[in-house]
Amino acid sequence: xxxxLSYRTKCLQxxxxxxxxPGDSSPCxxxxxxxxxxxxxNISRKNGLFTDxxxxxxxxxxxxxxxxxxxxxxxxxxxFTSNLxxxxxxxxxxxxxxxxxxxxxxxxxYEGRITIQExxxxxxxxxxxxxxxxxxxxxxxxxxxxxxxxxNCVGIKKIADTLSIPSLSDKTxxxxxxxxxxxxxxxxxxxxxxxxxxxxxxRDDLVVLKEEVVLEAVLRWAQKNExxxxxxxxxxxxxxxxxxxxxxxxEKLKMDKIIQDSPECFPLFHEAQMYHILGDTDNSIRMxxxxxxxxxxxxxxxxxCDKKGALKLPYIDSYDPKMxxxxxxxxxxxxxxxxxxxxxxxxxxxxxxxxxxxxxxxMLNVNINSWVKVASLxxxxxxxxxxxxxxxxxxxxxxxGQSRLATMERYSLFTNTWTTTTPMLEAVxxxxxxxxxxxxxxxxxxxxxHQCTDKVQCYDPVEDKWTYKSPAPFCKDCISAVEQDGMIxxxxxxxxTIFKYQPESDVWSxxxxxxxxxxxxxxxxxxxxxxIMGGRDGNGEGTVKMFVYDPRTNMVSEGQPLLRGISNHxxxxxxxxxxx
Numbered sequence: 302x303x304x305x306l307s308y309r310t311k312c313l314q315x316x317x318x319x320x321x322x323p324g325d326s327s328p329c330x331x332x333x334x335x336x337x338x339x340x341x342x343n344i345s346r347k348n349g350l351f352t353d354x355x356x357x358x359x360x361x362x363x364x365x366x367x368x369x370x371x372x373x374x375x376x377x378x379x380x381f382t383s384n385l386x387x388x389x390x391x392x393x394x395x396x397x398x399x400x401x402x403x404x405x406x407x408x409x410x411y412e413g414r415i416t417i418q419e420x421x422x423x424x425x426x427x428x429x430x431x432x433x434x435x436x437x438x439x440x441x442x443x444x445x446x447x448x449x450x451x452x453n454c455v456g457i458k459k460i461a462d463t464l465s466i467p468s469l470s471d472k473t474x475x476x477x478x479x480x481x482x483x484x485x486x487x488x489x490x491x492x493x494x495x496x497x498x499x500x501x502x503x504r505d506d507l508v509v510l511k512e513e514v515v516l517e518a519v520l521r522w523a524q525k526n527e528x529x530x531x532x533x534x535x536x537x538x539x540x541x542x543x544x545x546x547x548x549x550x551x552e553k554l555k556m557d558k559i560i561q562d563s564p565e566c567f568p569l570f571h572e573a574q575m576y577h578i579l580g581d582t583d584n585s586i587r588m589x590x591x592x593x594x595x596x597x598x599x600x601x602x603x604x605x606c607d608k609k610g611a612l613k614l615p616y617i618d619s620y621d622p623k624m625x626x627x628x629x630x631x632x633x634x635x636x637x638x639x640x641x642x643x644x645x646x647x648x649x650x651x652x653x654x655x656x657x658x659x660x661x662x663x664m665l666n667v668n669i670n671s672w673v674k675v676a677s678l679x680x681x682x683x684x685x686x687x688x689x690x691x692x693x694x695x696x697x698x699x700x701x702g703q704s705r706l707a708t709m710e711r712y713s714l715f716t717n718t719w720t721t722t723t724p725m726l727e728a729v730x731x732x733x734x735x736x737x738x739x740x741x742x743x744x745x746x747x748x749x750x751h752q753c754t755d756k757v758q759c760y761d762p763v764e765d766k767w768t769y770k771s772p773a774p775f776c777k778d779c780i781s782a783v784e785q786d787g788m789i790x791x792x793x794x795x796x797x798t799i800f801k802y803q804p805e806s807d808v809w810s811x812x813x814x815x816x817x818x819x820x821x822x823x824x825x826x827x828x829x830x831x832x833i834m835g836g837r838d839g840n841g842e843g844t845v846k847m848f849v850y851d852p853r854t855n856m857v858s859e860g861q862p863l864l865r866g867i868s869n870h871x872x873x874x875x876x877x878x879x880x881x
Contacts, residue, residue, distance in 0.1 A: 542569055
């Protein structure tokens with residue numbers, strides 16, 4: 302394919318006016334007159350007449366005019382207006398360039414047009430860059446942008462990066478992200494360095510419907526590059542293995558030799574296996590679907606109290622952060638609830654409690670939008686916490702109508718039974734309960750009708766033991782906690798501050814400020830961000846506001862409002878197919 306691109310101004314035939322007064326001028330006449338001058342100079346150049354400079358390239362001589370060269374080329378302008386010896390010479394040597402392309406470029410400088418083809422665009426672009434001819438460079442960039450497709454975008458990106466053309470580089474990168482399935486099949490893409498490869502597969506906005514596409518690309522790259530027949534761990538850790546289809550994943554583990562010969566990657570394979578078998582998740586990026594996959598995250602808000610806190614609500618609403626849309630799900634079974642405990646296990650939602658001394662536990666199968674009753678708690682509890690840890694559910698603390706509870710019980714999905722386990726060190730209700738880095742944390746909470754605690758109780762399921770951690774910088778109840786990337790975030794308690802706790806260092810700090818105080822709000826992690834849904838404000842009323850905190854930027858923004866003012870509700874994140 303070839304394209305003739307021109308900067309020449311067309312001369313329009315405009316009838317002459319009969320009466321032309323002094324000072325009148327015609328744009329057409331001026332334009333045509335300028336073109337006549339340029340054409341005359343071009344004829345002179347080709348005939349070697351009235352030229353004042355000769356360019357010598359690969360043994361060929363090109364007579365030309367300094368004024369034309371310096372007008373079109375910043376390179377020649379700088380040469381002729383400086384004290385360089387070339388500014389006084391009649392012949393200038395250009396050993397860096399090609400005679401063939403010098404002839405084309407000179408034609409462009411005199412005529413304002415050039416035929417650009419796939420075969421010559423790279424050389425012409427290099428010449429325009431070397432001679433600093435911005436108009437010709439722009440024409441080449443425009444041509445490459447028009448030719449851009451998944452088969453050539455890798456090569457064009459290399460050209461753009463070499464010649465520092467950010468606009469073209471950005472367009473090629475966009476295509477490589479949007480057409481990754483096709484681009485990743487190209488040999489040229491597999492020649493990318495590990496760092497370049499990671500730059501793409503680590504992106505959340507990589508356009509793939511299934512994570513299998515990314516894993517196959519990584520395996521092809523490892524086979525083509527000298528990796529000793531292994532998959533580099535620092536490459537594989539950017540593949541979201543838990544998002545693979547379980548059957549596909551197991552088949553790869555059994556049959557793919559390059560995977561079997563990569564023992565340093567076994568922890569990543571084990572993490573994915575535990576996710577598929579137990580449903581374990583630490584809200585790390587590998588546990589989250591990419592933005593354009595057919596699998597996406599949705600937030601589910603369950604029950605709660607109305608704006609005035611007088612009525613319990615039967616509604617269950619789901620929110621799609623991608624679309625910013627709310628939709629309804631199957632209503633709460635049996636009766637309505639508030640201050641219940643909620644959690645998700647193996648992508649199903651579990652709720653327990655919801656009123657004083659309630660022992661009932663229900664499971665919502667997200668895929669079919671249907672509720673199923675499971676085994677009841679051993680102890681009736683309300684205002685308690687419920688989290689998943691190592692593939693099991695833990696119900697912790699709460700209130701039985703008479704006193705706060707220190708008891709904890711564990712649910713097994715495989716036996717459908719609750720087992721009483723080691724109690725907490727201190728009985729609390731309305732505390733922040735969260736699992737993080739394979740341990741369970743109970744933060745703050747009410748110890749009686751008038752007092753709250755700042756204590757942080759930590760349970761290690763391996764040792765079956767509770768310990769105290771650094772106290773929280775607040776004594777509050779009606780708080781909510783969530784884990785994200787190994788960090789715990791706490792909101793509520795009529796505080797306007799989001800606090801964060803780092804388990805590894807046992808250190809508390811302030812993360813960000815909210816526009817106002819909140820308590821009894823829903824909080825969940827979704828897409829690497831913390832969503833704070835509803836809750837009671839400083840006036841004691843349930844709010845419709847949603848706040849979104851991004852730990853990466855440390856910024857809080859206001860999201861799509863809830864369907865109704867609400868507080869004391871459940872809030873979890875689950876996955877769903879786009880078709881559901």
